[in-house]
Amino acid sequence: MDPAMKSWKIQTPARAGSRYICFLTSIVMLALSFCPSPVFARIERFPTSFKIQRLSADGVTIYTRVGGNGPAVVMLHGFADTGDMWAPLASALYKSHTIIVPDLRGMGLSSQPKGGYDKKTQAADIAMVMDRLNVDKADLVTHDIGNMVGYALAAQYPDRITKWVIIDAPLPGIGPWEEILKSPLLWHFNFRGPDVDRLVKGRERIYLDRFYNELSADPKSIDEATRQHYARLYARPGNMHYAFEQFAAFNQDAKDNKIFAAKKLAMPILALGAEKSFGDQQAAIMREVGANVEGGIISGSGHWIMEEQPAQTVSKIRAFLDGK
Numbered sequence: 001m002d003p004a005m006k007s008w009k010i011q012t013p014a015r016a017g018s019r020y021i022c023f024l025t026s027i028v029m030l031a032l033s034f035c036p037s038p039v040f041a042r043i044e045r046f047p048t049s050f051k052i053q054r055l056s057a058d059g060v061t062i063y064t065r066v067g068g069n070g071p072a073v074v075m076l077h078g079f080a081d082t083g084d085m086w087a088p089l090a091s092a093l094y095k096s097h098t099i100i101v102p103d104l105r106g107m108g109l110s111s112q113p114k115g116g117y118d119k120k121t122q123a124a125d126i127a128m129v130m131d132r133l134n135v136d137k138a139d140l141v142t143h144d145i146g147n148m149v150g151y152a153l154a155a156q157y158p159d160r161i162t163k164w165v166i167i168d169a170p171l172p173g174i175g176p177w178e179e180i181l182k183s184p185l186l187w188h189f190n191f192r193g194p195d196v197d198r199l200v201k202g203r204e205r206i207y208l209d210r211f212y213n214e215l216s217a218d219p220k221s222i223d224e225a226t227r228q229h230y231a232r233l234y235a236r237p238g239n240m241h242y243a244f245e246q247f248a249a250f251n252q253d254a255k256d257n258k259i260f261a262a263k264k265l266a267m268p269i270l271a272l273g274a275e276k277s278f279g280d281q282q283a284a285i286m287r288e289v290g291a292n293v294e295g296g297i298i299s300g301s302g303h304w305i306m307e308e309q310p311a312q313t314v315s316k317i318r319a320f321l322d323g324k
Contacts, residue, residue: 043229044087046101047094055102055132060116062129063109065101068094071162072135073321074126075101078144078169079243080211081306082108082233088310089141092318100138102129104149106242108233117245118252119145119172123152127160136160139321143167143305145246148253151289154267155260164265165317167272168282168303173254174261175285185214189247197241204240205231216302217276226307257289265290270320272313274301294320 050067065083073093075086083101090099103110105125106117116122126149130138140161142150147169154161170180181189188211200207208231213219234240269290273282275297283295296316301309318324 043084043225044091046087046090049094050090050099053133055129056111057128057132058124060105060113060125061111062105062125063103064129064133065090066099066133068097068099070095070097072098072100072130072133072138074130074138074140075099076126076140076142076146076149077101077104077108078142078146079107079246080208080230080234080304081144082230084108084229084233085143085306086141088306089314089317092314093321097139097321098135100129100133100135102126104145104246106245107239112238112242117242118249118256119148119152120156120253120256122149123156126153127157130160137162140164141167141317141321144169144303148172151257151260152253154265155257155263155289158265158267161267163268163270163321165270165272165320166282166286167305167313168274168278168298170278170281170285171257171289172250173257175288176281177254189250192244192248196244200240202235204235207240208234212304215277216304216308217274217300218302218308221308222304261289266292268320269293270296270316272296272298272305272316274298274303274305274308276300276302278303 046065047067050065053064053066055062055064067090075083075089077083077085083103086101090101093099105122106112130136137160140150140154140163142165147166148171150164150166151171154164170177180186205227209227212222212227216222234243269286269292271283271286271293273279273295279297280295283293286293298305298309298313298316301312305313
């Protein structure tokens, strides 16, 4: 008899069963390592009571997280993030506020219309979300490109935004915009052309890492789970292409913003700049378009405030919204 076969025959049933369980466990663990997961261990989840609503109008469907009770707060994300970035803030506020967290059109899990990436149009997307949820007025919290959509929203629907927290990104056409465009750190504002999609396809993680590393105070603060999470979302077919469309619309956004700026916003605004990014310049920009602007700094942080300094950021936002 073959020695290998003999060794199997003399095993006790308990030992054979143990080997079989170990074998199955190994197979399962190997399979899990290859399964795409939308959320990794260190990505904070929204509270379990939150629901997903897919809200549609005029050819776009906006993936929206909704939960909590009380006065509404709309939270808008930017590039290299999705609405997932706001989970820590949502967890802090949902017991006393209704939280509304959409993914912008063409990003995250929202649909991908071929056009409409100017921020004026996207503001209408957010107004539609509020309408579908029967929310007349809301506080607003925005970051990065979310700032630009937020400005178009507040300018076009000023009676619907009660307070606004704007965090660490400029507004096209406002204040020192032309000088900001010259910063070598913002080269991606003009990264366009016929080859951009295929240059980045399959290299989404490499592309996003560039921004996490260069625009943070400490790249280690953006952990591996976070990087994998967003790389997988931006690798979804079309997502990176339509992220580029957000930047391609900046020239039109600048024209629209100059028209909006003819009338200053009246609602209270907290302009938070990251210490290692826009800093005090954030408030200076907002004073160009707002009549009631308070400045603030997220200390020890680069651009990625919710990943780098979540507790400090949540504390400052909460204090402002709650009037403390």
